[in-house]
Amino acid sequence: MSSSTNSQPSALMQPSKSPTESRSSVVKVETNESTYICKICQTVVILKNMTTEYLDEERDLPLPRQKKGIDHTQTEPIRGFFGVKDMFAFENVGFTRSSEGKRYLVCGECEQGPVGFVDPVTEMNYVSPERLDVLPDVAAAAVEAGK
Amino acid sequence: MAKTYDYLFKLLLIGDSGVGKTCVLFRFSDDSFNNSFISTIGIDFKIRTIELDGKKIKLQIWDTAGQERFRTITTAYYRGAMGIILVYDITNERSFENIKNWIRNIEEHAASDVERMIIGNKCDIEERREVSRDRGEQLAIEYGTKFLETSAKANLNIDEAFFTLARDIKSKMEQNEMRAGGSVSNTGRVNVGGSGTQKKSFFSNWSCNLL
Ligand SMILES: Nc1nc2c(ncn2[C@@H]2O[C@H](COP(=O)(O)OP(=O)(O)O)[C@@H](O)[C@H]2O)c(=O)[nH]1
Ligand SMILES: [Mg+2]
Numbered sequence A: 001m002s003s004s005t006n007s008q009p010s011a012l013m014q015p016s017k018s019p020t021e022s023r024s025s026v027v028k029v030e031t032n033e034s035t036y037i038c039k040i041c042q043t044v045v046i047l048k049n050m051t052t053e054y055l056d057e058e059r060d061l062p063l064p065r066q067k068k069g070i071d072h073t074q075t076e077p078i079r080g081f082f083g084v085k086d087m088f089a090f091e092n093v094g095f096t097r098s099s100e101g102k103r104y105l106v107c108g109e110c111e112q113g114p115v116g117f118v119d120p121v122t123e124m125n126y127v128s129p130e131r132l133d134v135l136p137d138v139a140a141a142a143v144e145a146g147k
Numbered sequence B: 001m002a003k004t005y006d007y008l009f010k011l012l013l014i015g016d017s018g019v020g021k022t023c024v025l026f027r028f029s030d031d032s033f034n035n036s037f038i039s040t041i042g043i044d045f046k047i048r049t050i051e052l053d054g055k056k057i058k059l060q061i062w063d064t065a066g067q068e069r070f071r072t073i074t075t076a077y078y079r080g081a082m083g084i085i086l087v088y089d090i091t092n093e094r095s096f097e098n099i100k101n102w103i104r105n106i107e108e109h110a111a112s113d114v115e116r117m118i119i120g121n122k123c124d125i126e127e128r129r130e131v132s133r134d135r136g137e138q139l140a141i142e143y144g145t146k147f148l149e150t151s152a153k154a155n156l157n158i159d160e161a162f163f164t165l166a167r168d169i170k171s172k173m174e175q176n177e178m179r180a181g182g183s184v185s186n187t188g189r190v191n192v193g194g195s196g197t198q199k200k201s202f203f204s205n206w207s208c209n210l211l
């Protein structure tokens, strides 16, 4: 697992420095243009335009379902995460306890996941579009019209 | 970024070990989740978004990490809490009697104006009931709180409990705002909708086997 952010332990102490300057080019200023929902229960996890960056990098995420009788956590590499610092940017999300020093994000209704992770150094919250579904345009329009 | 909600409430679940606090917060949607990564490591807190009277409210709901077993819930856990759900188990007399002790603990460690509510959980197992609904209601009257019997297993009254507490906190805050003479708080409200709380979920797939 690569970790572009680990070289910046003092990032939090330097608010004047923009994150895109201080981190590698795998982080882009880009927001999520879709509303993302849980693949299992369709609850909205995050509305569109709520994230502040896109991390174009591969990270290992634990598989939602672990095979029985294996003593280590099975993971798969996932590329591309939307990031946001403010946890209240999410509509419905759960934060796991820490496992091997890492915390993960899950659906706030049915707990399926992980759908993302918390960067232990920067405390940025990253969600994976791959682990979520896009709210279809028709439904999104209805949401915007107020139900 | 503009604020996209009207209120943010931090809520806690408190009560004896085994009364079902974690299950109240945690809903498995499917049996195979028993074997999932998430049920193994557990959840610290959830953020849920609800709408009350046209206001968008973020709830941050915390579960204990099991400290209640050793009665070591202290100021750190209570910090910033605006609402507390006190939970007992209707099949466990002792857990009901201990509500008084938990209230004392809250009075000692939490903010003095924290909103409280009492719930009697596991009301799906009537045949093992040790605490009548009437006694639950009386206790709530004694402490001036709302009361509900719930079942995390059958998903009965769980959403109602969170909504009731959120509504009480909101009314209190609005009264305070009016008293302060200020206008209602700044609202950069965006389109709400889609938050999962309207959804009635998962009556059938009970599998809260926690580690
Ligand atoms: N029948 C029934 N069992 C429940 C209910 N809520 C929790 N339980 C069971 O009670 C036990 C303790 O639950 P847990 O949520 O871990 O309690 P906690 O220690 O307060 O967090 C577990 O075996 C749950 O499956 C309920 O509403 N009905
Ligand atoms: Mg628990």
Ligand SMILES: [Zn+2]
Pocket: A038, A039, A040, A041, A042, A043, A107, A108, A109, A110, A111, A112
């Ligand atoms: Zn879900």
